[in-house]
Every structure is written in structure tokens, then in C-alpha cells.
Amino acid sequence: MxxxxxxxxxxxxxxxxxxxxxxxxVGNSFDGAGENGRGRWMQNIIDEIEVAPDGTVLTASGWDEAGRCSGLYRDGMPNVKLLQQYNGKGGHKAWGWGTGGQAVAFAGDQLFIVNDEGELMRFRWTPGDLESASWVDEIKIGKTVGLSARGSTFVAIGADGVVSVRAISDLSEKSRFTLPGARDVAIDAQDTLWILSGDRIVHRGRDGAELPGVISDAGKPTSVAIDHQGHLLVCDDGARQQVLFYDLSATPTLVKRFGDEGGLRSGNPGTVTATKLWGLRGAGTDAAGNLYVGLNIAGYQSCGTVLKSFTPEGKLRWELHSHxxxxxxxxxxxxxxxxxxxxxxxxxxxxxxxxxxxxxxxxxxxxxxxxxxxxxxxxxxxxxxxxxxxxxxxxxxxxxxxxxxxxxxxxxxxxxxxxxxxxxxxxxxxxxxxxxxxxxxxxxxxxxxxxxxxxxxxxxxxxxxxxxxxxxxxxxxxxxxxxxxxxxxxxxxxxxxxxxxxxxxxxxxxxxxxxxxxxxxxxxxxxxxxxxxxxxxxxxxxxxxxxxxxxxxxxxxxxxxxxxxxxxxxxxxxxxxxxxxxxxxxxxxxxxxxxxxxxxxxxxxxxxxxxxxxxxxxxxxxxxxxxxxxxxxxxx
Structure with a gap:
């Protein structure tokens, strides 16, 4: 009372x-100014990245609150005009102008995104020009968790473990096989496939035939890519928290590791430094050997979302943040x-x-x-x-x-x-x-x-x-x-x-x-x-x-x-x-x-x-x- x-x-x-x-x-590298569908901000989440020879990074994620699910980044700057299915003209089923998904790839003047509706979208762009990408066409291929392109071929990894090998020219399927647990793929110079399956990376031909070479010491791998020297890059999101480099010339051999071993647990626990990595989601190199690493702890919630670029010697070039x-x-x-x-x-x-x-x-x-x-x-x-x-x-x-x-x-x-x-x-x-x-x-x-x-x-x-x-x-x-x-x-x-x-x-x-x-x-x-x-x-x-x-x-x-x-x-x-x-x-x-x-x-x-x-x-x-x-x- x-x-x-x-x-x-x-x-x-x-x-x-x-x-x-x-x-x-605070909390983002950019001011976020701009109307709907335009502006500069680092996206909420990174699920995967792909790197073009000129150093442009293409990201994949299932969500960004303002629609930057797939972003383009170069020299520490993002694209202003967002990538948009149908170039922004209706019909978007997936979030983020139809770009929300887990799988992206570059192929010269083309880039590919598979959204959460299983739509494989093709965009044309002028390499190096972040504002030039324009939606061209698409086909339905089903929910996809991994994508890679090289030469005239791209490979899609379905959520059901189906590996689909397709022609870039007309998107037609040339072969397919099933590998249970497959999550990501990289195509080497010999046009063979290195597929992340479970916690192993296995070697397959385009027809699914087993080839020599299995990598089983990569910790908790989350993605694979081929670097500018032909090494296989593996993101180890386990105890090491490092990017691993494997020589594929004979038996796959670990020849280099990048990042402070132990990640956030190294040095003073939790303190961030230039070379500490965490939540590794993807890595790749450009033609000059610069390394790019996409980081995001716990996936769908923007914990520690950072995109970093390093020189070939391992010095930080730039980094972008979204927290x-x-x-x-x-x-x-x-x-x-x-x-x-x-x-x-x-x-x-x-x-x-x-x-x-x-x-x-x-x-x-x-x-x-x-x-x-x-x-x-x-x-x-x-x-x-x-x-x-x-x-x-x-x-x-x-x-x-x-x-x-x-x-x-x-x-x-x-x-x-x-x-x-x-x-x-x-x-x-x-x-x-x-x-x-x-x-x-x-x-x-x-x-x-x-x-x-x-x-x-x-x-x-x-x-x-x-x-x-x-x-x-x-x-x-x-x-x-x-x-x-x-x-x-x-x-x-x-x-x-x-x-x-x-x-x-x-x-x-x-x-x-x-x-x-x-x-x-x-x-x-x-x-x-x-x-x-x-x-x-x-x-x-x-x-x-x-x-x-x-x-x-x-x-x-x-x-x-x-x-x-x-x-x-x-x-x-x-x-x-x-x-x-x-x-x-x-x-x-x-x-x-x-x-x-x-x-x-x-x-x-x-x-x-x-x-x-x-x-x-x-x-x-x-x-x-x-x-x-x-x-x-x-x-x-």
C-alpha cells in the first residue's frame, strides 16, 4: 500500500x-548509411568465403538483418549496391534479396550463389568492380552446402551428400555421385576433387572414383580451398584454430599452419590480436598470395564476425568487423x-x-x-x-x-x-x-x-x-x-x-x-x-x-x-x-x-x-x- x-x-x-x-x-567497421538495398556495413554472419584472383572476397550466409547475406569485399571495402536475385525485381524466396545461403563461387566474370531455396543463381561482373554484379539466370538444384568452380566446371555439394558436377557454360549436370557427410569441395589443377566429408578430406575424380590421398589430421575442418600455389587450404575450427596448408604433389602433407595456435585461448585468454583466429569459416588466397580468412563463432548470431586479409608474410593488411x-x-x-x-x-x-x-x-x-x-x-x-x-x-x-x-x-x-x-x-x-x-x-x-x-x-x-x-x-x-x-x-x-x-x-x-x-x-x-x-x-x-x-x-x-x-x-x-x-x-x-x-x-x-x-x-x-x-x- x-x-x-x-x-x-x-x-x-x-x-x-x-x-x-x-x-x-561501435561494433561495425562502417556507418551503415544508405537506403534499403544500398550502403556500407560489414554483414552480420559469415558461413563461407571464396576469393577471386584479384583479391575480391565473396561471402555466404543465411542471414543479414538488412539483406547483405552475400557480400563482395576488396581492399577493406564492401559493395554498396547489394547483390539481388532478379536484380531486385520481386520473387525473392530466400532472405536477403534472395541471396541467403551457404554456398558461393567465382568463375572469371561470373559468380554463383545457391540460396536457401536451392536456386543456383548466376551473376555477371567485371572482376575487381564491386558494383558491377548483375543477376543473369538461375536453375533449381536443391539445398546446397558447398560450391567450387575452376576452368569450365563447377561442383555443388548438396545437403543430402549428392556431389553434382556441372558445366559453367550452360549449368548442365555432367555427372553426380553421393558421398555421405560431404560439406565442401575444392577443385585442383588436375580437375580432381578434394571433398570435406565429416572430419576428413577425401580425394575423388569427377565421376566419384576414389583417388589416392586422404587427409585425416585436419582437426575440426570447416572448409577447403586451393591456394595460388596449388596447396589445399583447410580451416581447422578445432583446438588449433588455424588455417592449414597441405602440399598435394604426392601424399598430402601438412607444410604450413597460419594463426596463433589455440586461437583466443593463446596468450592472454580472450584478448584479440592480429594473428589470433577463431570460428574459422573459410579461407583463400589471391593471385599475389595474400590470405583471406572469414571468422564467425556459432554461426547464426554474429559472434566475432570478422573478415581478415594478410600479406604472404603473414602481416595484417586489413580487417572488417561486425559484432x-x-x-x-x-x-x-x-x-x-x-x-x-x-x-x-x-x-x-x-x-x-x-x-x-x-x-x-x-x-x-x-x-x-x-x-x-x-x-x-x-x-x-x-x-x-x-x-x-x-x-x-x-x-x-x-x-x-x-x-x-x-x-x-x-x-x-x-x-x-x-x-x-x-x-x-x-x-x-x-x-x-x-x-x-x-x-x-x-x-x-x-x-x-x-x-x-x-x-x-x-x-x-x-x-x-x-x-x-x-x-x-x-x-x-x-x-x-x-x-x-x-x-x-x-x-x-x-x-x-x-x-x-x-x-x-x-x-x-x-x-x-x-x-x-x-x-x-x-x-x-x-x-x-x-x-x-x-x-x-x-x-x-x-x-x-x-x-x-x-x-x-x-x-x-x-x-x-x-x-x-x-x-x-x-x-x-x-x-x-x-x-x-x-x-x-x-x-x-x-x-x-x-x-x-x-x-x-x-x-x-x-x-x-x-x-x-x-x-x-x-x-x-x-x-x-x-x-x-x-x-x-x-x-x-
């Missing part, structure tokens, strides 16, 4: 003026806004540098080799990583797109950046939306069963470094009066204030997963006799949707819209914590072409106040694989 020692204020949201701020971004597939980041509270954590990465931020140039990947916190049961490897598609430091130690709390509680991770040490899964806090189903973890490490749920607000207090650290929570005995309070639904909560220990966002019988939800139509501040919450200080109406976007996410930092409440407001995408509204009044708005600036996708994450905004009074606000921008980072200093 509420007690009102002071009059409850009701703040009505009036149209708020734009604030003065700077837009920058935020429908993810939202948060700040390390001990870093004064200079270190940023995601669900599986650590990013440094230098505010002195120009927009988009101030971020760099410091570490990846996932070790798929040591911890294969990590939930981040098993079905997570988008998450917010929230870093807290209870009692001075790092605690990473990951929460998914649909909320539902936290996966908690701890780090091996303050030096190691590998995070280990410890426990999940929250029901396994029907877990609700209103979850938060406060600065002390206490976990809150505002829409618990029986209309209760619950708190699981952080109880310290166990002897083996795990966080302690008594999951069976949370503190519990009844919902405040007047709410029909609670969508989010945020607790500030310093003032014992709980900010409750939700809906009322008069102001109902317009869609699922939104924070609410109102936000109310309650002081003295933990006493059991909370004081209602104010209630503020929440703004709606052009589709009449209430905000999707919110956070409290310093003296302000920040919310972000799902879609556009007055034509401006993903507008951030700022409110004073003192009285709930509207301060102003923030939206994507010219630094990113004014572009943002919809906000999908329940926790798609995180904010902090820096020591100098500047506020830094991170907002999910999943459409083009990044987070927007707004820098705003309130007027005194």
Missing part, C-alpha cells in the same frame, strides 16, 4: 526539442565510458577520435573449445550484455531479445577475458519482460506471478568464483496500485528508488514487449512503504507504439522508440529523474546518415554518466550490425 508524504506529480509529455549531441557508433546482430551493449561502470561489454565481446572506446573511428575490439569472451555447452553457442539470437561489478569483480548478465531472465557469467580472472556460464536466474517459460540487474548485482523482476515485484539479492561470491543467489527466497512486494501490466523496472540503490514502467486500464498496450504507457518513480521502495513521486506519460512512435527499452543513469531516464517518430528512426526521449519532465530527444545523426533499424531488444538501450558530466547512450542498431553511441552533455 502506498503512502503519499508528498504530492504525487504527474508529468505530461509535451513535444520535446532536439538536444545537442554527437552520434557515433552486433540485434545486440545491445553496456558500459563497464569502472571504465568511465571507455570500455563496452556485449554478450560476447569487449570493446574499447576513445572519445577523442572521429565518429566511428574511436572503437576497437579488445576481446571476445566466448571459448567454444573449452566451453562447448555455453548458452551463447546454442541458439542465442540477439542479446544485451550488462556488466556489473559487485564487490569489485566482473559479472556479465546477458538477457535475450524477449527478456525472460538473465544468464550470468563470471571471468576466469581479472586478466583473462573468457567468461564462463554460471547460472540462469528466471523461469524457463513465461518469464516476463520486466527484468533488470542493478549496480549491486541484485536481480529484479517486475512482472512476477501473482502481480508481484521480486528481488534476488546478490549474496557474494562462492569459493570457486560463482555469484551467490538464493533463488528460492527472493524478496517480494505487491504491484503498485494502478498498473494492469508492468513492462520494465529499474532500481537505483542510492535513493532507494524503483522506476516502474507499465500499462494502466486506461492506457493499454499497443503491441507486445513494450515498456509501458507510463513510468512512475517510487522512493523508499525497500521499506515496504514506497512513496510515489511522479508519473510520466510515455511518447508513442508513428505506429502508436510505446517505447521498447529504457534505462536510468545519473539524473535522467532514457527511453527509445521501436520505429520512427515524425519520420525520425528510433528516437531517444530524455526525462528528468527529479520530476519526470521531458528534457528533449536524440535520434541518429548525419554521422550515420540518419539511419537506424527498429529496436528489437527488450533491453535495447543502456546509458551512463561519465565523470565529466557527459552522458553516453548505447542503442541497438541491428539493421546494419552496430550500436549507436550518443554523446550528450546537459546544459548547466
Amino acid at each position: 502506498l503512502r503519499s508524504l508528498i504530492p504525487a506529480l504527474f508529468a505530461v509529455v509535451a513535444p520535446a526539442a532536439d538536444l545537442t549531441y554527437v552520434t557515433t557508433w 552486433a546482430f540485434v545486440d545491445c551493449y553496456s558500459f563497464d561502470p569502472a571504465s568511465d565510458g571507455r570500455e563496452i561489454y556485449g554478450a560476447d565481446e569487449i570493446i574499447t572506446f576513445d572519445p577523442a577520435k572521429a565518429p566511428g573511428q574511436g572503437w576497437s575490439l579488445k576481446a571476445l569472451t566466448i571459448d567454444a573449445i573449452t566451453h562447448p555447452d555455453d548458452p551463447r553457442l546454442n541458439g542465442r539470437h540477439g542479446a544485451t550484455g550488462i556488466l556489473r561489478r559487485p564487490q569489485g569483480k566482473r559479472l556479465l548478465a546477458n538477457i535475450g531479445q524477449y527478456s525472460g531472465g538473465f544468464d550470468l557469467y563470471t571471468f576466469e580472472s581479472e586478466q583473462s577475458h573468457i567468461a564462463r556460464f554460471r547460472l540462469h536466474v528466471g523461469p524457463t517459460k513465461d518469464a516476463g519482460w520486466a527484468w533488470e540487474i542493478d549496480e549491486r548485482g541484485d536481480i529484479w523482476c517486475g512482472d512476477s506471478p501473482s502481480h508481484t515485484v521480486k528481488r534476488w539479492k546478490f549474496g557474494g561470491w562462492s569459493a570457486d568464483g560463482a555469484p551467490i543467489y538464493d533463488l528460492a527466497k527472493p524478496e517480494s512486494w505487491p504491484w503498485p496500485e494502478g498498473f494492469s501490466e508492468i513492462g520494465r523496472v529499474s532500481y537505483v540503490p542510492a535513493t532507494d528508488s524503483l522506476y516502474v514502467a507499465g500499462f494502466t486500464p486506461e492506457k493499454k498496450a499497443t503491441s507486445w514487449g513494450l515498456i509501458g504507457s507510463v513510468v512512475t518513480r517510487y522512493d523508499d521502495w525497500s521499506t515496504g512503504k514506497p512513496v510515489k513521486k511522479w508519473t510520466a506519460d510515455m511518447p508513442v512512435d508513428d505506429d502508436k507504439l510505446q517505447p521498447k527499452s529504457m534505462d536510468v543513469a545519473g539524473d535522467y531516464l532514457f527511453t527509445v522508440a521501436v520505429k520512427s517518430t515524425a519520420g525520425r528512426p528510433s528516437v531517444v526521449n530524455v526525462f528528468k529523474l527529479s520530476d519526470g519532465s521531458a528534457v528533449g530527444t536524440i535520434a541518429p545523426g548525419p554521422e550515420v546518415g540518419g539511419v537506424s533499424g527498429w529496436i528489437d531488444q527488450s533491453h535495447g538501450l543502456r546509458a551512463m554518466r561519465c565523470k565529466d558530466g557527459e552522458y553516453r547512450i548505447l542503442v541497438e542498431e541491428g539493421a546494419r550490425g552496430k550500436n549507436l553511441l550518443y554523446r550528450w552533455t546537459p546544459k548547466k
Whole structure:
């Protein structure tokens, strides 16, 4: 029951003026500016790469949020106009303008993509000109997992293990055979096939006849290719995390390995260096001997997606990054806004540098080799990583797109950046939306069963470094009066204030997963006799949707819209914590072409106040694989 020692204020949201701020971004090598079907960004995922003699890289993936499932890259730059089935004119069945799939190949002035509908598409292009590719024709060949072309022949590996040998000229099939478990193929100078099957690479003729040479020491191979010197390149995504080079002149012999042995586990665990590799998905060389490697841990979720190019001597030439597939980041509270954590990465931020140039990947916190049961490897598609430091130690709390509680991770040490899964806090189903973890490490749920607000207090650290929570005995309070639904909560220990966002019988939800139509501040919450200080109406976007996410930092409440407001995408509204009044708005600036996708994450905004009074606000921008980072200093 509420007690009102002071009059409850009701703040009505009036149209708020734009604030003065700077837009920058983190998590992607490019700004993502451009209309639908155009622009520069590094794609979300890499499943495979192929390399042309001139150094152009063609990628394959099943998904990119803005349709760059297959991309062209050269000298550290991507194509601007996306590859499009039927040149963009309707009929697209697979995602990404019809280009979503796992198999691609170059053949001189032609390139081939097999999409997830099993359509083998042929494009014509001028080698080296990333904007020249144009769809020509296609045939249906079925779901395909591997593709290779050389001379007048290309070979497709079907998902059912059927190996189809075809003529490039008219796409007609010349022969076929079945090899169970086949996943990729490379054609050597003698026109014979090296086929990745299971964890072995076997040698076959075009008619399927067995030929001498079997490679069984390639660890956990994920792809094969022939380099400029005729070596077989094998991506070993096992314990070595390296690109392997085999001499095929006689019995296949391993003659070279590239990449720091052990990948992310080498040196300081998790820390990224130029020659550490991880999640190897494909490799190849150009005519000059430059090496290209495509990296992506766990496939469909944009974990550690990087495309790297090295000189023949092994020095890094360039690299392109994409780390935020429908993810939202948060700040390390001990870093004064200079270190940023995601669900599986650590990013440094230098505010002195120009927009988009101030971020760099410091570490990846996932070790798929040591911890294969990590939930981040098993079905997570988008998450917010929230870093807290209870009692001075790092605690990473990951929460998914649909909320539902936290996966908690701890780090091996303050030096190691590998995070280990410890426990999940929250029901396994029907877990609700209103979850938060406060600065002390206490976990809150505002829409618990029986209309209760619950708190699981952080109880310290166990002897083996795990966080302690008594999951069976949370503190519990009844919902405040007047709410029909609670969508989010945020607790500030310093003032014992709980900010409750939700809906009322008069102001109902317009869609699922939104924070609410109102936000109310309650002081003295933990006493059991909370004081209602104010209630503020929440703004709606052009589709009449209430905000999707919110956070409290310093003296302000920040919310972000799902879609556009007055034509401006993903507008951030700022409110004073003192009285709930509207301060102003923030939206994507010219630094990113004014572009943002919809906000999908329940926790798609995180904010902090820096020591100098500047506020830094991170907002999910999943459409083009990044987070927007707004820098705003309130007027005194």
C-alpha cells in the first residue's frame, strides 16, 4: 500500500526539442548509411568465403538483418549496391534479396550463389568492380552446402551428400555421385576433387572414383580451398584454430599452419590480436598470395564476425568487423565510458577520435573449445550484455531479445577475458519482460506471478568464483496500485528508488514487449512503504507504439522508440529523474546518415554518466550490425 508524504506529480509529455549531441557508433567497421538495398556495413554472419584472383572476397550466409547475406569485399571495402536475385525485381524466396545461403563461387566474370531455396543463381561482373554484379539466370538444384568452380566446371555439394558436377557454360549436370557427410569441395589443377566429408578430406575424380590421398589430421575442418600455389587450404575450427596448408604433389602433407595456435585461448585468454583466429569459416588466397580468412563463432548470431586479409608474410593488411546482430551493449561502470561489454565481446572506446573511428575490439569472451555447452553457442539470437561489478569483480548478465531472465557469467580472472556460464536466474517459460540487474548485482523482476515485484539479492561470491543467489527466497512486494501490466523496472540503490514502467486500464498496450504507457518513480521502495513521486506519460512512435527499452543513469531516464517518430528512426526521449519532465530527444545523426533499424531488444538501450558530466547512450542498431553511441552533455 502506498503512502503519499508528498504530492504525487504527474508529468505530461509535451513535444520535446532536439538536444545537442554527437552520434557515433561501435561494433561495425562502417556507418551503415544508405537506403534499403544500398550502403556500407560489414554483414552480420559469415558461413563461407571464396576469393577471386584479384583479391575480391565473396561471402555466404543465411542471414543479414538488412539483406547483405552475400557480400563482395576488396581492399577493406564492401559493395554498396547489394547483390539481388532478379536484380531486385520481386520473387525473392530466400532472405536477403534472395541471396541467403551457404554456398558461393567465382568463375572469371561470373559468380554463383545457391540460396536457401536451392536456386543456383548466376551473376555477371567485371572482376575487381564491386558494383558491377548483375543477376543473369538461375536453375533449381536443391539445398546446397558447398560450391567450387575452376576452368569450365563447377561442383555443388548438396545437403543430402549428392556431389553434382556441372558445366559453367550452360549449368548442365555432367555427372553426380553421393558421398555421405560431404560439406565442401575444392577443385585442383588436375580437375580432381578434394571433398570435406565429416572430419576428413577425401580425394575423388569427377565421376566419384576414389583417388589416392586422404587427409585425416585436419582437426575440426570447416572448409577447403586451393591456394595460388596449388596447396589445399583447410580451416581447422578445432583446438588449433588455424588455417592449414597441405602440399598435394604426392601424399598430402601438412607444410604450413597460419594463426596463433589455440586461437583466443593463446596468450592472454580472450584478448584479440592480429594473428589470433577463431570460428574459422573459410579461407583463400589471391593471385599475389595474400590470405583471406572469414571468422564467425556459432554461426547464426554474429559472434566475432570478422573478415581478415594478410600479406604472404603473414602481416595484417586489413580487417572488417561486425559484432552486433540485434545486440545491445553496456558500459563497464569502472571504465568511465571507455570500455563496452556485449554478450560476447569487449570493446574499447576513445572519445577523442572521429565518429566511428574511436572503437576497437579488445576481446571476445566466448571459448567454444573449452566451453562447448555455453548458452551463447546454442541458439542465442540477439542479446544485451550488462556488466556489473559487485564487490569489485566482473559479472556479465546477458538477457535475450524477449527478456525472460538473465544468464550470468563470471571471468576466469581479472586478466583473462573468457567468461564462463554460471547460472540462469528466471523461469524457463513465461518469464516476463520486466527484468533488470542493478549496480549491486541484485536481480529484479517486475512482472512476477501473482502481480508481484521480486528481488534476488546478490549474496557474494562462492569459493570457486560463482555469484551467490538464493533463488528460492527472493524478496517480494505487491504491484503498485494502478498498473494492469508492468513492462520494465529499474532500481537505483542510492535513493532507494524503483522506476516502474507499465500499462494502466486506461492506457493499454499497443503491441507486445513494450515498456509501458507510463513510468512512475517510487522512493523508499525497500521499506515496504514506497512513496510515489511522479508519473510520466510515455511518447508513442508513428505506429502508436510505446517505447521498447529504457534505462536510468545519473539524473535522467532514457527511453527509445521501436520505429520512427515524425519520420525520425528510433528516437531517444530524455526525462528528468527529479520530476519526470521531458528534457528533449536524440535520434541518429548525419554521422550515420540518419539511419537506424527498429529496436528489437527488450533491453535495447543502456546509458551512463561519465565523470565529466557527459552522458553516453548505447542503442541497438541491428539493421546494419552496430550500436549507436550518443554523446550528450546537459546544459548547466
